[in-house]
Amino acid sequence: MGDDELNELRRRRMEDIQRQQQQQGAMDEEMARQRQQQDAQIHMVLMQILEPEARERLNTIKLTRPEFAQSVEKQLIILAQSGRLRGKISDEMFKGLLAQLTPQKKDYKITRK
Structure with missing residues (x-):
């Protein structure tokens, strides 16, 4: 192979890589747009089903436990879509729901002899 052939192969390969990167960038932008939507x-939906105090509580939970908050949001949306919610959820009702969804902690008592 001559230098001209090697340079041509490098140029083609570089063009392929750039094209792939552009396609990946476009896909990433589309995914980000869908996620925002x-x-x-x-x-x-949460604005419609939660009272302001309950929304504040959910936002506080998002800061400390984002995965748990996301699962709570999903549960609330499922309840709303299935028609099991009557009216908005107050802060007290939301506290009760959180108590049901929070995994129970086990206490261990160690006694020394």
Whole structure:
């Protein structure tokens, strides 16, 4: 192989890599846009079913335990879509729901002899 052939192969390979990166960037942008759209829909549903105090409590939970907050949001949306919610959820009702969803902690008592 001559230098011209090697340079041509390198140029083609570089073009392929750049094309793949552009396609990946476009896919990433589309996924980000879809994620933002889903987040906006979730936010709108939560605005409809939660009173302001309960929303504040959920936002506080998001800061400390994001995975748990996400699962709570999913549960609330499922309840709303299935029609099991009557009216908005107050802060007291939300506390009760959180108590049901929070895993129970086990206490261990160690006694020394």
